[in-house]
Amino acid sequence: xxxxxxxxxxxxxxxxxxxxxxxxxxxxxxxxxxxxxxxxxxxxxxxxxxxxxxxxxxxxxxxxxxxxxxxxxxxxxxxxxxxxxxxxxxxxxxxxxxxxxxxxxxxxxxxxxxxxxxxxxxxxxxxxxxxxxxxxxxxxxxxxxxxxxxxxxxxxxxxxxxxxxxxxxxxxx
Ligand code: ZN
Numbered sequence: 001x002x003x004x005x006x007x008x009x010x011x012x013x014x015x016x017x018x019x020x021x022x023x024x025x026x027x028x029x030x031x032x033x034x035x036x037x038x039x040x041x042x043x044x045x046x047x048x049x050x051x052x053x054x055x056x057x058x059x060x061x062x063x064x065x066x067x068x069x070x071x072x073x074x075x076x077x078x079x080x081x082x083x084x085x086x087x088x089x090x091x092x093x094x095x096x097x098x099x100x101x102x103x104x105x106x107x108x109x110x111x112x113x114x115x116x117x118x119x120x121x122x123x124x125x126x127x128x129x130x131x132x133x134x135x136x137x138x139x140x141x142x143x144x145x146x147x148x149x150x151x152x153x154x155x156x157x158x159x160x161x162x163x164x165x166x167x168x169x170x171x172x173x
Contacts, residue, residue, distance in 0.1 A: 002030075002033075002034040002037065003034070003037060003038055004035065005052065006038065006042065006047075006051050007050075007052070007053055008094050008095070008096065008160060009092075009143050009145060010157050010160065013053055014050060014051070014143055015141040015143075016050060016055045016141050017141045018050055018139040018140075018141075019055060019056055020057050020075045021057055021058055021074050021075055024074060024115060024116075028058070031058070032058070032060060032072055034052075035047050035049065036070055038052065039060055039093070042093050044093045045061065045127070046061040046062075046063075046131045046132075046135045048136075048138030048139055049139075050138040050139055050141070051094050051138060057074065057076065058074055059072070059076060059112075059135045059138075059139070060072055061073065061131055061132065061135065063127045063128045063131055072114060073110065073113075073122075073132070073135075074112055074115070075113055076111065076132075076139075077112070078108050078109070078110050078132070078136060079111050079121070080108065081107075081108045081109075081133075082107045083105075084105070084107075085104060086103070086104065087101045087104075088101065088102065088130060089101055092134070092145075094138075094143060095143065095156065095160065097163075098145065098159075100144075100148055100152065102144050102147045102148075104130050104133045105133065106129065108124055108125075108129045108132055108133060109121060109124070110122050110124065145157075
C-alpha cells in the first residue's frame with residue numbers, strides 16, 4: 001500500500017480550501033486506503049485529505065484504542081454543534097511535537113457520505129467530537145495553531161522551520 005507524505009506546518013498548501021469529492025470511485029477508495037495506512041503508521045487519530053495535498057472534502061478517523069474502528073467521512077458537514085465547549089490539548093500530524101489547548105464544542109452532529117455513497121449522520125462526543133472539528137478545519141485550510149496567540153504561533157513556526165532544515169541537512173550527510 002502507498003505511504004503518503006504528510007504536509008507540515010507552515011507549508012502554505014495546508015491553507016487550501018478543499019472542494020467536494022465529485023464521485024466515489026476507485027481513485028477515492030485507493031486514496032482512503034492510503035490515508036488510513038499513513039494515519040496508522042504515524043499513530044494519528046485523524047487525517048484530512050488536505051494534509052496529504054489532496055484538496056477534496058475527505059477525512060479518515062479512528063479514535064479507538066484498538067485501532068480497528070475506521071471512519072470515513074466524505075463531503076462532511078457539521079449540522080449541529082453544542083453550545084457547551086471545553087478547552088483540551090490537541091496535536092496534529094502536520095504540526096509534529098506540538099500540543100496546545102483549543103476550545104471546541106463538547107458534541108457535534110456531522111452528516112457525510114460513506115464509501116458506498118450513503119448519507120450518514122454521526123453523533124459524536126468526547127475525543128471523536130474534537131477530532132471531527134479539528135479535521136473539518138483542515139478542509140477549510142485551517143490548522144489548529146491558528147487558534148493560539150500570534151506569539152505562540154510564531155514560536156511554533158520558527159521551531160518547525162528549523163526542525164525541517166536540520167532534517168534536510170542530516171539527510172544530505
Ligand atoms: Zn491536524
